[in-house]
Amino acid sequence: MTMRLDYLSIFPGYFDVLDISLLGKAVDNGLVEVHAHDLRDWTHDRHRTVDDTPCGGGAGMVMKPDPWGEAFDGIIGIEPDPSVHVIFPTPSGIPFTQSAAQELSTVERVVFCCGRYEGIDHRVIDYARTMWTVHELSLGDYVLNGGEVAALAITEAVVRLIPGFMGNPESLAEESFSPGQERLLEYPLFTRPVSWRGMDVPEVLMSGHHGRIAEWRREESLLLTRDRRPDLTD
Ligand SMILES: N#Cc1c(-c2ccc3ccn(Cc4ccc(CN5CCCC5)cc4)c3c2)n[nH]c1N
16 A cells, blocks of 8 residues: 655645655655645735734734635545545644554545644634544644644654554564553663763673563663653553
């Protein structure tokens, strides 16, 4: 299966980075195809206007619905198709999680709608919900300037789960937040040299005793999780 990824943004250059590294490999081997679009290509005025003042007052500007609607018509089409998943990154979205990434990794087409300013006219989201499967997602409780960085993060989390993307799929199963995994943070990692600037790799990791190593790693994960993410231990 090839996953088609479309990105609608007034800064489509953000997505040039998807040609690099592992994601670039996924594009090369046909696992994903990436299309970035400039929302301003669907404006018709001299200034290629995409924003206007908020109805009801308030600070900042809101993205006009017209360019989004015309872009949808051109990029996705005018017929409803629930197999198309449209993602609106937004501060008011549902927190994006590994399970959401897992679900999205099986989808054949995803369209990211990257807002800017204070956000997108809500009718755009309401219209999209009548046509496609819509996800309003948030990366976390901090403020970004637009949806592009969130779209890149969601893309990376999803694409790495596509069968055939990762060289060693078994490693995915062991990761924190993977399905079936206890919700623990990952233990500290070490590699050679064994001694570096007066600090040594924990002896147990050099013992070759797999049982003791597993026990040490679990204990370290438990300590780290209790200290940094007590919410995961509920
Ligand atoms: N995913 C994700 C996100 C985003 C995100 C995603 C998409 C857009 C589009 C525009 N912005 C900028 C912005 C910033 C603050 C606000 C809050 N409002 C302003 C006035 C009253 C409250 C609204 C928009 C975005 C931010 N931020 N943080 C995340 N985890």
